[in-house]
Amino acid sequence: xxxxxxxxxEPPAFSLLEKVLVAALTLTSGSLFWRRFRVVLGKxxxxxxxxxxxxxxxxxxxxxxxxxxxxxxxxxxxxxLPGLAHAAVFWGFCAFALVTLNHxxxxxxxxxxxxxxxxxxxxxxxxAAFALACALGILxxxxxxxxxxxxxxxxxxxxxxxxxxxxxxxxxxxxxxxFFVAEAGAGARALWWAHTLAxxxxxxxxxxxxxxxxxxxxxxxxxxxxxxxAIPPLAGDEDFGLVSGxxxxxxxxxxxxxxxxxxxxxxxxxxxxxxxLLNPKEVILNLRSYLNEFGPASExxxxxxxxxxxVPFQCTTCGACEYQxxxxxxxxxxxxxxxxxxxNTGEWDDEYxxxxxxxxxxxxxxxxxxxxxxxxxxxxxxxxxxxxxQEYCLWLGCMGAYDPKGREIVTDLARVLDHxxxxxxxxxxxxxxxxxxxxxxxxxxxxxxxxxxxxAMAQSEVKKVLSICPHCVRTMRQDWKEFGAPPEAEHHSExxxxxxxxxxxxxxxxxxxxxxxxxxxxxxxVYEEPRxxxxxxxxxxxxxxxxxxxFCCGAGGGLxxxxxxxxxRVSKVRTAELVxxxxxxxxxxxxxxxxxFRDALAExxxxxxxxxxxxxxxxxxxxxxxxx
Amino acid sequence: MKIIVxxxxxxxxxxxxxxxxxxxxxxxxxxxxxxxxxxxxxxxEALQLKEKHxxxxxxxxxxxxxxxxxxxxxxxxxxxxxxxxxxxxxxxxDALGVARLLAAAARPEAxxxxxxxxxxxxxxxxxxxxxxxELLGLPHATLILHVEKTDNGLSVKRELEEGWFxxxxxxxxxxxxxxxxxxxxxxxxxxxxxxxxxxxVRTVTAAELGVDAAPVAVLERVALPQKQKSTQILxxxxxxxxxxxxxxxxxxxxxL
Numbered sequence: 001x002x003x004x005x006x007x008x009x010e011p012p013a014f015s016l017l018e019k020v021l022v023a024a025l026t027l028t029s030g031s032l033f034w035r036r037f038r039v040v041l042g043k044x045x046x047x048x049x050x051x052x053x054x055x056x057x058x059x060x061x062x063x064x065x066x067x068x069x070x071x072x073x074x075x076x077x078x079x080x081l082p083g084l085a086h087a088a089v090f091w092g093f094c095a096f097a098l099v100t101l102n103h104x105x106x107x108x109x110x111x112x113x114x115x116x117x118x119x120x121x122x123x124x125x126x127x128a129a130f131a132l133a134c135a136l137g138i139l140x141x142x143x144x145x146x147x148x149x150x151x152x153x154x155x156x157x158x159x160x161x162x163x164x165x166x167x168x169x170x171x172x173x174x175x176x177x178x179f180f181v182a183e184a185g186a187g188a189r190a191l192w193w194a195h196t197l198a199x200x201x202x203x204x205x206x207x208x209x210x211x212x213x214x215x216x217x218x219x220x221x222x223x224x225x226x227x228x229x230a231i232p233p234l235a236g237d238e239d240f241g242l243v244s245g246x247x248x249x250x251x252x253x254x255x256x257x258x259x260x261x262x263x264x265x266x267x268x269x270x271x272x273x274x275x276x277l278l279n280p281k282e283v284i285l286n287l288r289s290y291l292n293e294f295g296p297a298s299e300x301x302x303x304x305x306x307x308x309x310x311v312p313f314q315c316t317t318c319g320a321c322e323y324q325x326x327x328x329x330x331x332x333x334x335x336x337x338x339x340x341x342x343x344n345t346g347e348w349d350d351e352y353x354x355x356x357x358x359x360x361x362x363x364x365x366x367x368x369x370x371x372x373x374x375x376x377x378x379x380x381x382x383x384x385x386x387x388x389x390q391e392y393c394l395w396l397g398c399m400g401a402y403d404p405k406g407r408e409i410v411t412d413l414a415r416v417l418d419h420x421x422x423x424x425x426x427x428x429x430x431x432x433x434x435x436x437x438x439x440x441x442x443x444x445x446x447x448x449x450x451x452x453x454x455x456a457m458a459q460s461e462v463k464k465v466l467s468i469c470p471h472c473v474r475t476m477r478q479d480w481k482e483f484g485a486p487p488e489a490e491h492h493s494e495x496x497x498x499x500x501x502x503x504x505x506x507x508x509x510x511x512x513x514x515x516x517x518x519x520x521x522x523x524x525x526v527y528e529e530p531r532x533x534x535x536x537x538x539x540x541x542x543x544x545x546x547x548x549x550x551f552c553c554g555a556g557g558g559l560x561x562x563x564x565x566x567x568x569r570v571s572k573v574r575t576a577e578l579v580x581x582x583x584x585x586x587x588x589x590x591x592x593x594x595x596x597f598r599d600a601l602a603e604x605x606x607x608x609x610x611x612x613x614x615x616x617x618x619x620x621x622x623x624x625x626x627x628x
Numbered sequence: 629m630k631i632i633v634x635x636x637x638x639x640x641x642x643x644x645x646x647x648x649x650x651x652x653x654x655x656x657x658x659x660x661x662x663x664x665x666x667x668x669x670x671x672x673e674a675l676q677l678k679e680k681h682x683x684x685x686x687x688x689x690x691x692x693x694x695x696x697x698x699x700x701x702x703x704x705x706x707x708x709x710x711x712x713x714x715x716x717x718x719x720x721x722d723a724l725g726v727a728r729l730l731a732a733a734a735r736p737e738a739x740x741x742x743x744x745x746x747x748x749x750x751x752x753x754x755x756x757x758x759x760x761x762e763l764l765g766l767p768h769a770t771l772i773l774h775v776e777k778t779d780n781g782l783s784v785k786r787e788l789e790e791g792w793f794x795x796x797x798x799x800x801x802x803x804x805x806x807x808x809x810x811x812x813x814x815x816x817x818x819x820x821x822x823x824x825x826x827x828x829v830r831t832v833t834a835a836e837l838g839v840d841a842a843p844v845a846v847l848e849r850v851a852l853p854q855k856q857k858s859t860q861i862l863x864x865x866x867x868x869x870x871x872x873x874x875x876x877x878x879x880x881x882x883x884l
Contacts, residue, residue, distance in 0.1 A: 234818075237822045237825075238822075240818055240819050343817065344817050344818040344819055345817060345818075345819045346814065346815070346817040346819065346820065351812070353815075354812065354813065354814065354815050357815035357816075358813055358815050361662075361701075361815065361816055362640060362641055362662045362663075363640040363641065363642055363643075363660055363662060364641060364642060370641070370642060371642035371644075372642075429642075429644070442815070442817075442818075443818045444816055444817060444818040444821055445815075445816075
């Protein structure tokens, strides 16, 4: 009786009573969906407009949409097996759109896809293949969620997810079964009704659960600010960052409702992984609860509802969360937004933070060391001053000017420049780029520093900047743009990779494990250039977590200047991971990473790998200059 | 409580100071300016008193137009309004001259308390606050770390030498010069700066105050300190050398 047919069986014509029933059920299901969805949509539209938002250029948006939504690349690449299972479900749904439309049309008596016509037959067969993949996919996801549950999904089982998985499975099974029953028989009719009821039950559940991401996340991905950690400008005299519901923008609200609770953000968060209170997924879910409870017009402070006041300040701004998020949530503007709300209003009271800000206000560097020490270093290292005739302005930054190891890195980079005959000079005076102020949410100090620097660079006619610090480079290139046109800033890894062929060859025996700095990798997509430099100096070893999945050193987001962290030190965890690769040398490309590892390695004692910046790895092959 | 805080704008801590051609003052071209450090503590003390007891904090400063941002900074941190004595010849005035300006501007306000830093980071004479008190005929105390309002006036903590402190009582009105480090300073915020835009800054000139510039003490010459570096090797056994070193640290360098 249940023989397989290549052709989908369709039920016989429906009676008037059945048609009325279908229409009534569809209307009920649709209105139940709308009743909740309207509320969510209302909250999004009631939120403040995003300052500085523009839909153009569309190219980037279309590309992101195709890449992340249509081809599911982010979903698959970051978690291949569950990602593929998810993609199978998603593509199944896409293929099913036409089938579903036709399904209801058949119920009302004007089906437009005939199983007998060539296109109908072809399409139903294709959809069957997708349905099979989808059914297997949802089965796999069910097994993962309920039977082999990974830790970062949290302990709480979501029975609604189980029910949804069941409904999706029923949808696919009832469709596929249509190939095994007789045309126009009672079996076909029963399947039709089972399929319909599953679908009409599914629809109203969507806006009540995380399955809302089905509807919202394509829009979230398409509309995202783009870039990485794009911190929006403040609008008007009453905008101080995220203080209360009134400060939530449409994008933030849309993102909060898009969260699918997959937990990738928390799985990769250095704070969450070292026993701190910050849990990015919780922050987003609490934001959603806040919106549900108080709405975007509320004056109730966000901070206690979303997280305890100290929590946003545990973020290293490494951006692993934002990078991993498959539904387009931009965590950093939210976390930095909460910091802005606390700092710009003076609510944040932290001994180290206040000291840092007071120092920066008074024109000091973030390390709080007198500028005369920088002058002494420049003199001792024999660095030339920039006079507008040289190709590069060599930017020292606080680490390059004041930190002993940072100075070694700068001196070695200068030796490479000298060897190549590339002209450069350092500025007589430098002010902090404002990286720490920016990430800690002090817009006043950041703006003062950005403007003062832009003016000083324009006066000195600086065109090209070369820096050993990814934080300085990112801040100049991206964050200064809010206040003027920054000079072209380049990280030394980019420069060194470009000239690698012109430098002396080194033996390749030494194993070097390279650590991707967050502000070079995830923030700027510079992964290959530093590796080119490392490969020229030895044998490159990859850390277990590398490239876009690199684990933070713990210094970013201004945390290098704050006090001791709670829980385990992030730097200790990362250093142990790098040491465990067995490499003879740890290669860094950021003076902050370098200083974090330096401290953590000090605990290792004898036998610890050596720690060298890529500039040092390059310069060691140069002939010693007679002066040194 | 109505409190006046007299502040001064001084070259930024890291500024590269050059002496001007006449060697009478520093070359101000290209210099960056900041609020004098101990004045920042005086302001903080005033703001904390206001937070506890209510009232008004008025900042008072003398200087040319460039002091504007420093006034804004003080207003941003929480002062209610400002009086700017506009005078371009601050370098030519002695401490008495500046104190006359400040006292003349402060007198009509009839404040309960006048606070200022114990000395300026540029000239470091430590005179202005005390002279203002004398000109106003008010009791004063110097080197104050902490101010508390009592039923009869004030109770203040003074820093003496060698780790000694003194607790004294004063009636109000009074003048106090505040030492750095007594309290935790607050950082300037964006909200404060935006609110400061709406606050009143009243500008008066020296002529309007009826104060002339003729100094009693004249600054003869300004010079950068001569850099000296000399190394001495102390001979003898480690024990003898150490003893000689202690001797030198005690009586020559006077750091022990």
